[in-house]
Amino acid sequence: MNKLALPDRILMEIEKPARYIGNEINMIKKNPAQVEIRFCMCFPDVYEVGMSHLGIQILYDMFNRWEDTYCERVYSPWTDLDKAMRREHIPLFALESQDPIKDFDFLGITLQYEMCYTNVLQVLDLGGIPLRWKDRTWDHPIVIGGGPCVYNPEPLADFFDLFYIGEGETVYRQLLDTYKTSRRLKETREEFLYRCTQIEGLYVPRFYDVDYREDGTIASFGPNRDGVPEKVGKQVVTDLSDAPYPLKPVVPFVKVIQDRVTLEIMRGCIRGCRFCQAGMIYRPLREKDVEVLKEHARQMLQSTGHEEISLSSLSSSDHSGLAELVNFLIDEFGSKGVNISLPSLRIDAFSLDVMRKVQDIRKSSLTFAPEAGSQRMRDVINKGLTEEDILKGAALAFSGGWNKVKLYFMLGLPGETEEDIKGIAWLSEKIAETYYAIPKDKRIGKCQITASSSFFIPKAFTPFQWSPMGTKKEFLDKARIVNEEMKAQLNRKSLRYNWHEADLSELEGVFARGDRRLCDVLVKAYENGALFDSWSECFDREKWDDAFARCGMDPSFYTTRPRERDEIFPWDFIDAGVSKTFLLREWDRAMAGQVTPNCRVQCSGCGAMKYKGGVCCEGQD
């Protein structure tokens, strides 16, 4: 019988106890006594969210292929269990062995969104691991962070021994070998971490110092020790088709968000939207070979028994073998009751044809992400989707039987005018008019156009990293203007508009471009009880306002302040591939309303060419 860390009494009192028992299909079982390295992989959110994340499954699989390593998983205990564990002093444990995470060699935490930061502290705290690296000894695991948020790791600098910048497939083996050597030689934790600075892609915050000017901006940022590199280069897998991929992913018992096979078809994006961090930091675009993908699909459906497969990428339509792959999936698995889900597809004749085969048209809706309401603004953000594209795509879909459209926009983009945001309503109206232009007997009832807007948050390593972010009041005022304009349209009865709340966006904006001084604010907010901030039922703005006030910090310093072109940013020490020259050039072009062609039309010399892979080398054997 498998042992459990939690007593029956607690498991029976909490919601969804199956979140905490492990034992899932394809879970890896090893004898912890027979491995040299115990690695605990953490997604600091509730199980259903964490288990839906592809990155962890990739690393879990890769680590466990190594005989000397046992990789296990841990997620944030939900608030009910959190209380019970504190009440009864039960240390946080890994799902597989149910052993306390404190006893592991490594605790790897993936940082997918800023609003999970208090959950990082929760995991450490419940795990009995000191929150700050300066209080840890060899009695504690090495705490290492990864994921997109590490492109500005500074707001977490006090809590992590190490950050891994970039794609996990490249230097983890080197890190583990270094660890083994270091432990064999009985080196100190600091000596081990110093060795890590010599591994590409690893950032050890304790070996860097920051000085600030009187105005609060950074005066200098650099190594405080000889031999520690000035810059840390992101890690990139050049050949994805060869990279390890989890062919037997863990299948949860509880229904998770991604209850399906996720087939990663490529990484990176050619589009160069100027607000999009993923589009910049994952450059260059690298496709996986279609034959490899077919085989992966087959094996993963077999090993999991999932009834759905979803293609994962930033922009699936840009995969050169998409049609072949999709047709294969439909022919091979469609008849076996397997659903095929195709997010991030451009709406055109091909995709509509595919969607007709894999979805119920009456129930499904078309999705467009124009991101901005006016063509002028779409040029500013370099979103290469024109009004003509949208209306043509919609017309094609309407004549094919669809009548629901979803539109995604952002508010608060740099240089936005009232015309630009009213454009959201006007574009929605034009789509509705396109629908009603179809002869009555050829359409099915009314159409339903739903526009949603979120608030623009400038991110590190995007051309908009210099842009001020709007305030909550500005956001809400803008949302109101759009809402009024929607109501003023002829087809208002077919239009719907909803917008995200702004409190969370403001906070996300602070951490997205924040610095180390925010570590204290985070701890204070956590002590105030902030947890699961990305969950609206848990988020409490007051706990944060109080934390900022007590630390004497002004959040607007990080959000609404305009930044000089030569300001030293907290993340400048990272080499993310895209050069600062390129980003500045893009920022200038944005302000001039000039579009930049995508990588396949013309290379813009962003800097990612140095990785010698993917789209940068296409067509030049």
Place this chain on the structure above:
Amino acid sequence: MKVRIKFAKSGVMKYVGHLDMVRYFQKAMRRAGIDISYTAGFSPHQIMSFAQPLGVGLYSEGEYIDIETAGGLTSREAVDALNAVMADGVRILSYRKLPDDAGNAMSIVARADYLVQFSRPLDADRAERFFRGTEPIEVEKKSKRGVTTVNIRPMVSGWELRDENRSLWLRLSAGSASNCKPELVLDALALADIIEKNEAVQITRLELYADTGTKQQPVCTPLEDLGEDIV
């Protein structure tokens, strides 16, 4: 053809609830390569139904699922194929073909046997008096529509103390006509002060039965006995 599958649930799997078990088996059928039939339409789903949901926290030695399949496997092969893809704590016990006109498990289930294990012996005399009495045993039953009071006396068709009075065997009404969860009996025992309120117990469902007798003379037949092995 119609097939009835019997399985046991133990260990940590007792924390996996009914709806999750349904999804678990849908995926397990695919992993095991059982040629299960699907409903027609745009989102086809497997033709599969469970006899009776099992509450979180209970073990079972007699759970049932009915499926519709194109066939092709012997009972032996199917049991092995399914057991090869089970999680620790779920074991397939039988895989039997049903007559074409057989009612599905959910509609014919009539009784269920349970074993309730206590951490200390019960007072046998008091238990005896409790179960042998004739006055109504009234307990509160919570449902979506609120709390109602029910008399569970007629739903307890058998009881026995076992294991030096540390375990209580129960045969209770089950199914859509009248259903009594073992927890209700425990509530009643607590009300009668025979056990403590919320006393730590482990409940195991032992078997599910159809009633193959007459109104006067009920006969409890284990659901698996209504099918026969495919050889």
